[in-house]
Amino acid sequence: MSSPCLRRWKQAAFLCLSGFGAHAQDAPAAPAEAPRMPLVVGAYAQGSIIMAHTYAIRHLVASHPTGFEINLQRQTTGAAPWHGWYKFPKVGLALTYYDFHNPVLGYAFAASPYISKSFSRGEKHDFSFRLGTGLAYLSNPYNQETNHKNTIASSALNATLQFRFEYDYALTPHLALLAGVGLNHFSNGATTKPNFGVNLPSVVLGLNYHEQRHPVQVNPYAPAPEDVGHVFYNVSTSLGFKQRTEGDKQKYLVNSVTLAVGRRMNRKSNLLLGVEGFNDRSLKATLDDTTRAGLKQPDVKKAGVFIGHELLFGRLAFDSHLGFYVYAPYKSSTPYYERLGLKYHFTDLLFGAIDLKIHRGAADVIEFKVGAKL
Incomplete structure (x- = not known):
């Protein structure tokens, strides 16, 4: 038989260890390390x-x-x-x-x-x-x-x-x-x-x-990023090249400048509102071919406003924009345009993108874009 002193020591040790275990369970657990992707x-x-x-x-x-x-x-x-x-x-x-x-x-x-x-x-x-x-x-x-x-x-x-x-x-x-x-x-x-x-x-x-049909998947409820609800600004420029007709083999430069304000709405989405200007040099070539001698040519430059959405996958985003021309003296297309593209943030500041600009379902130009998020 054990002595009363030994029994009391065992009881105290049990209570101490039980209390430690309870505190350990109450403490927030660190995010589990993800297993290798099969x-x-x-x-x-x-x-x-x-x-x-x-x-x-x-x-x-x-x-x-x-x-x-x-x-x-x-x-x-x-x-x-x-x-x-x-x-x-x-x-x-x-x-x-x-x-x-x-x-x-x-x-x-x-x-x-x-x-x-x-x-x-x-x-x-x-x-x-x-x-x-x-x-x-x-x-x-x-x-x-x-x-x-x-x-x-x-x-x-x-x-x-x-x-x-x-x-x-x-x-x-x-x-x-x-x-x-x-x-x-x-x-x-x-x-x-x-x-x-x-x-x-x-x-x-x-x-x-x-390789493994049902791997262990951890962190299903990762917290929302800190910038949800924050406003940011984008400034970017792009260039592309397009051919005017089958008979004209020259590639004409098309470039744009964009200023936008955006807001991180939730974990998956950004919304943007912006203004941009375009200069499509193929339109000038078309005017040179079709304008009568001595007549003044309209300005081929255009300006537009757009609303956009970014679907976010970490540093990668899928862009979709709908824009309307507010300055377009030369009516060469529909009064609205769309953009679909992929955007990648190389750093928190610098990004690059490839966009397809569209008029009423018809491709207009592929744009290669670089910019900064401020």
Whole structure:
């Protein structure tokens, strides 16, 4: 039997350790360290049709393009706060080959970084939407002497936009069947003409290999950044080049200057309001060709106001702007314009962006932008 003194010592030690454990449980826990992002490798076949979105390409819609895609993606696990805010999306790179089965169009090769957001994720299934953009090489661009029927694209290097709904179903712990429907778009943004672009609605079927299908995901409720609700200012300038007509091979400089005020609305969004000025030198060339001798030419410079939205993924943002011209003496386009683009913050101060400026659904110019956030 133990002595009364020893029993009292044991009781005191137990109470002390119990109290320490209670205080430790009450203390706020540090954010868990995110595990490594597992790899997913996919191989898919694609079957498509060519949309006749304009009369000028109707002679090219008879074929049914087929393609093959190699896909490399990572499942986010919480290393950055935005992973949890977007319910742990996948990020990846798609390498795509297309055969148009038409000697006028030839082949296409594309590389598209993308992000994939799940709508429904279970033990054996994952239904998601993926959005990506990148660069494409078209083997048979328009040539006035040798390939004048290809009105889709007149340059070998093009931009590509891809979106797709995908359903991934587990066959084994590592192997899954993938089925999807989506759209692939190729265009050079009117850098050279003709440039009606091509839209390829597609069905996709293939296999995915999951290194780890259900990895541990940490920090799902990462706190909102400190700048939510704060106002900021952007100043930027851009340049691009465009061809006026198929007959005029010269590339004309297009540049702009933008001043904007913005507000971080929440973890995912910025709203912006701004003013900007444009100088499109191809408009001056058009006036020189069409204005009668001795008549005064209108000013080709334009000024606009816009409202914009930025969808934020860490340092990367997807931009969408709607603008209205408030100064446009030369009426060369619609009174409004849109912009879609990708923006990346190299530092807290400096950013770069690639934007596609659009008039009523038709590409006007691809803009390369640099700026500062103040």
